[in-house]
Every structure is written in structure tokens, then in C-alpha cells.
Amino acid sequence: MSKHSVSPEIDRLISLLAKLPGLGPRSARRAALALLKKPEALMKPLALAMGDAAENISTCSTCGNVDASNPCNICATPTRDNTTICVVQDVSDLWAMERAGAFRGQYHVLGGTLSALDGVRPEDLNIANLIRRAGEGRVAEVILAMNATVDGQTTAHYITDHLETTGVKVSRLAHGVPVGGELDYLDDGTITAAMKSRRPF
Amino acid sequence: MDWSADGYILSSRKHGETSAIIEVFTREKGRHPGLVRGGTGRRMRPVLQPGNRVTVDWHGRLEEHLGYYTLEAIDSRSAELMDDRLSLAGLNALCIMTRDLLPEREAYPPLHDVFSIVVSQLDNPDVWPALYVRWEAGLLAALGYGLDLSTCAATGGSENLTHVSPRSGRAVCTEAAAPYGDKMLRLPGFMRGEGQATPEDIWDGLRLTGYFLETRVQWEVNRTLPEARATMIERLTSEGFAANPQ
Numbered sequence: 001m002s003k004h005s006v007s008p009e010i011d012r013l014i015s016l017l018a019k020l021p022g023l024g025p026r027s028a029r030r031a032a033l034a035l036l037k038k039p040e041a042l043m044k045p046l047a048l049a050m051g052d053a054a055e056n057i058s059t060c061s062t063c064g065n066v067d068a069s070n071p072c073n074i075c076a077t078p079t080r081d082n083t084t085i086c087v088v089q090d091v092s093d094l095w096a097m098e099r100a101g102a103f104r105g106q107y108h109v110l111g112g113t114l115s116a117l118d119g120v121r122p123e124d125l126n127i128a129n130l131i132r133r134a135g136e137g138r139v140a141e142v143i144l145a146m147n148a149t150v151d152g153q154t155t156a157h158y159i160t161d162h163l164e165t166t167g168v169k170v171s172r173l174a175h176g177v178p179v180g181g182e183l184d185y186l187d188d189g190t191i192t193a194a195m196k197s198r199r200p201f
Numbered sequence: 202m203d204w205s206a207d208g209y210i211l212s213s214r215k216h217g218e219t220s221a222i223i224e225v226f227t228r229e230k231g232r233h234p235g236l237v238r239g240g241t242g243r244r245m246r247p248v249l250q251p252g253n254r255v256t257v258d259w260h261g262r263l264e265e266h267l268g269y270y271t272l273e274a275i276d277s278r279s280a281e282l283m284d285d286r287l288s289l290a291g292l293n294a295l296c297i298m299t300r301d302l303l304p305e306r307e308a309y310p311p312l313h314d315v316f317s318i319v320v321s322q323l324d325n326p327d328v329w330p331a332l333y334v335r336w337e338a339g340l341l342a343a344l345g346y347g348l349d350l351s352t353c354a355a356t357g358g359s360e361n362l363t364h365v366s367p368r369s370g371r372a373v374c375t376e377a378a379a380p381y382g383d384k385m386l387r388l389p390g391f392m393r394g395e396g397q398a399t400p401e402d403i404w405d406g407l408r409l410t411g412y413f414l415e416t417r418v419q420w421e422v423n424r425t426l427p428e429a430r431a432t433m434i435e436r437l438t439s440e441g442f443a444a445n446p447q
Contacts, residue, residue, distance in 0.1 A: 021218060116297045116429045117212050150251050150279050154293060157286035175283075187247045189280025196284065 010036070062133070064109030064126045066091050074098075074107060081105040083140040087130060087159065089113055089147060097145065105143075108133065113151040114158060127159060135166040144172040148193065202268075205258045206230055207275060209320065211300040213249040215241050223249055223270065224300055225257055228313040232303045235259055235270040248272065250279035251296040252320055264306075278320055287436050288323045291333060294433035295319055301427050302340060302418055309343045312336070330442050331391050331398035333433075334406035338392060341410060346370065346417040348409075350393050353377055364388055365409055367416075386412055387446070400437075400444035407434055407443065 006014075010032060018028035035043040059065070060072035067073050074080065074094075084105030088094050094107050110125045122128075134142055142163055146152035160170050176194030177186065186194075208227030216222045221240025226232050235257070239245055248255065254275040261268025282288040299316065303309065315336045322329040341347055348370045352359050355377035364378035364385035365371065372393075378385040386409045389402035398406070415426055437443035 116293060116427055117214060117300075121428075148280075148283065149246070150283065150289065150293065153283040154289055157289060160286075175280075187277060188274060189247050189250070189253070189277030192277060192280045193283070 063107050064091075064111060064129070065094055065107060083138055084143065085130070085133060085139055085141075086143045086145050088145050089152065089155075093145065103143075110155070113146065113149075113155040115151045117151075122158065125155075127162070130159065131162050131166065134163055134168050139166075139168050141169040141171060144170065146172070148175045202262065202264050202266075203258065203260050204230065205256065207254065207256050208233075209296075209316065210249055210251055210253045210255060211296045212251060213237075213240065221245070221249055222267070225255065225270070225272075226299055226303075226313060226316060227257070227308075228310050229308055230259075231307045231309055231313075232299060232305050233259065234305065235261075235268050237270050237272065247277065247280070248274045250277070252279040252282065252292045252323075253277050254320075278323070282323055285324065287326055287440055287442070290429070290433040290436040291323050291329055292320070293429040294427070295323075295333065295336070297427045297429040298337070298340070301424075302344070302414065312339050312343045315339050326440070326442050330403045330437055331406070334389075334392065334398075334403065334410060337407075337410035337414065341413050341417070344418055346413055348372075348413065350388065362388060362393065367412060370413060370417075400442055401446040403437065403443040404445050
């Protein structure tokens, strides 16, 4: 868009919105227009919410989750099982686990996976803190909920090696047929993994 | 400009929000990059794992362009190897060494053939470490720094070749190597097609090829060997498939 046809304030808003995932310059312009059309109902509350989040949200020093308190709400909840830690790659994975409601223990967010390609080394991830937590004595099991990718599993093996000295039980999520999945549509790798992980029925 | 080939995925890197830039190792075109539209999606992500064999169609206006791939999986080797830490370490090292050391868009058919054999044997730890060492020796040869293991550099004989000169890359017999002590690199017999590889031989073989890859290939470009190789050696050692003879 020409710099002359739009005020610098709107132009800045559009260029910032365009940096968000899923938004390009065109959709950023649409989003900016939608905000400008509803300044009281949408734009100001959004600005306020964003300001609040930027001011108050921090990373939990225990698990690496993001929350308004430190330690985070999950770590601070006494009713959660603190003998089990579920290791996830990112906060989005933690949220996915929480949405499923299948786990009532504590989490540990690594902040990524080891990657030779991208030069991500163990010291770049939140691994040392995990090993320290696992060695504290009360932890009985560490569940590795890593992605079923080469990098994800390389990271899982690395963590397993380093947890051996702590003596805690290490398990990982099953790999295989998703709920609602039809074999005909599954890729070969998933079918192979499912066949390997079969269990008595 | 279009071509089709079978190859192995070496790496995949996210590009933009939905695409991926991948590198494929093919027999006819060597290590070749290309863009995969939708490469980060649910359907393509499992296919684009390192070590998987795929059929690719490459399209580009000019040969030197990045171009884009459409591809189909042939087999999902990575999924078969993921559970085993040693196999996975071998797969990582193999793919990353190929990607880091081999020039782009140059065909190396014999090297590709050995690569293919190593990948197929990665679930057999009694076999693949020796194959991997042979593959690295092939990599050196492909890059123009092949080891000459046929005759002794000092005597010209072909018997009792137990060492390699770090200066010339040529084999040296035990008698000629003796005065130089530890300065010579040990030559395991399996690299000359003699006998089975012991864990000590694997260690010696990796040290031998590693030395020349580091000093002849990587030194030129001011780089060291990828960490994935050191991780693989560490894993081979901890599981008893490689052993430092000293």
C-alpha cells in the first residue's frame, strides 16, 4: 500500500499484524480495518489485553510454561500429581495435553528439540533443569511426549540417557493409529510404528 | 526444466508458514535442494523425515534455480529406526555428513549406492558400523581425497598393511610404520576386505576416515565434522560396537 494513502499509525499497525503467523500483508490489512471499524468493542480491549499479557506473563522457572504467576498455575496446584512429569517440546504441546485432560501430573517444557540442522544443542534447551527436577527424589516417572520425528526422538533418547542415573521410570507416548484414523489413509511410517507398538487385546 | 528420480531425504527445513525446503540425495542428481509446497502440513511432514526414500519430480525454470518438488514416499525408514537410539544416531550421522560434506547438484552414483545399503542395514548393528566406515572412505574418494590402501607407500609391497600415513593417505606396512609409532593411523583389515570388523576395527576405521575428512575436506572450509558423527561414535562405544584399542 502506498505510504501516502495511509497514515503512519495505520501503516505501522498493518506491518506489525503482518508479522503474526497466518497473516500476510493482505490479511493484515483486513484485520487492521476490522479493528478500526470497532475501536471500542475490539481495538481498545485488544490493546489492553495485549498490554496486560506483555506486562504480566512470564516463563515459569520450574517447568518453562508461560503464565501470569511464577511458579505457574499448574506447578502451584497442590492437587496435581507431582510424582509424574510429562516432557513436551513447546507450550503449545502443553496446552494440547491440557485440552485433552488426560494427564493430571506436572509438565516440563523443553523449548524445542535437538537439531543438528538448526544447530540446537542440549544447552539451548531446558534439559539440565529437567534432570535436576527428576533427581529431586519425589519424581517416580518421566513421560516423554515428544513429536514422532527424527529430531523429536533423538531428543527423547538423549533425555533417556541422562535420566538413567536418576533411576526414575521413563516412558513415552505411543505411536500409531489415531482415533478415527483409517488404515487406508495412513502413511507407511505410522502403520509400521503402530504394528511395532501393538499390544494384547 | 523437469526431472524425476528416487532419492533419500537428507534434511527438511520449514520455509514460510506452510512450505519446506528439503534436500534429497539422488543417484542421478546428487544432493539436490528444492521447495515442497505444503511441506509442513500433516500429510507431508511424516514423509519428509531424514532417511525416508521418496520419488521426486523436480520443476524449475533454470537448472540452477531452487525449484520445487512434488514427491511421494517409497518407504518410511525413519519410522522403522526411531525407537532404536543406535540406529537413529547412525541415520542422523549418515544424513548430516552427506548434507554437510557433499557438494550440491553433483552426482555420485557409487556413493549413493553405498548410502542406500547403509540405510537398509541400520537396524543391524553388527553390520552397519563397518558399512558406514566404508561409506566414509567412499566419501573421501568421491571428494578427491581417496585413500590408497593397495600397496605400501614405503616398500611398494601389498602384504601386512596395518597403517596409513596421515600425510599421504597411503597404506604403510607394519615394519615401515614401526619407527613412527603413534603418528601413523591404524588401518583395520576390513577396509581392505580382510576379515570381520571388531569393535576396535570400527574405532580405528572411524578415526582414520574422520582424520582425513577433517583435515582434507573440512579444514579447507574452516569447519569441523558435524556433531552428529561424534554422537554416533559415542553411542557405538557405549553399546560396545566400537572400542578404543588404547
